[in-house]
Amino acid sequence: MSVSAPADVLLGPGQRLPQTSDSVAFSVAAIGLSARDKHTLQAVFAVSQGRRPRLEPFVFAPGRCADLFVVNADEPGGLNAWRAYRRAHPDRAHTPVLFVGHNRPADLQGLFLPRPLIVMRMLALLERVVVDVLGYVPTLAIDETEGDQVAGEARANGHGAGIRALVVDDSLPVRVQLKRALEGIAERLDFAESAEQALTLLADNHYDIAFVDIVLPGLDGYELCERIKQDPDIDETSVVMLTGNSSPADRIRGELAGCDTYLIKPVRRRVFENVVGELLPAHRRGRLRPALRAPVANAARVELPADADGMGSTGQERQA
Structure with missing residues (x-):
């Protein structure tokens, strides 16, 4: 399921965000991959099932077009098959392609991922292609109109609401x-x-609130939460765990880790606002607009219905 129009990508202050789309699945066509490469790509598909965007294998068929290609640059047969496909479908010449291999051939243009192929590295690069090139952003926690209104109010006051947040x-x-x-x-x-x-970042900065995904490379979100809550220098930081499901096991592990609450992705705007408003210190909450001041009852038990509406490089994003 492709996004029809490319869009600019926000990688730092002052650039535009990609277009919003409700599409959550993008097809990936593999050309010339070895059995080991295919196994890695299958693992990428498996991991992406709990994420947005979701990646899925593409099955070649008349009238169908993949959203992305992954091509083995080490295999001449694979490169020839990819070039033949492009010649046969000139209307699809701009479909993004990720080449994988030991060395990039001098005549190849496009993204290149060197071996060895690592699942999370490949997944991160494919997700970046979906956002940067295909212009995808999942359904937002705060819709564009509402977000622009809030940002405008903050600029008019000469500052943000005073929140220091870590994602x-x-x-x-x-x-x-x-x-x-x-x-x-x-x-x-x-x-x-x-x-x-x-x-x-936590060692050098103070944050009022941290949004932490449960599934992370290396230490997981639970371990990070435990370290935050066990460190007297940063234990006042409110921790919101981000999860793709609401299983009892997740709740129990989150409570044992000391998290303040959790949000189930995708997040509803109003639930997001209420949770943020509830967790902020009172002196900061008073500077928020009314919708964010009202506490949410029993925040740790927030649940979203199945049809709930559901950033970008590492580092700082300071508000003007």
């Missing part, structure tokens, strides 16, 4: 999503793609 998620689309949700109400907004990067 820890290895998914670029999720970081884009949370950036848009928070940028109108935060005076400081930092991002990390792993728990280790987050701990480095």
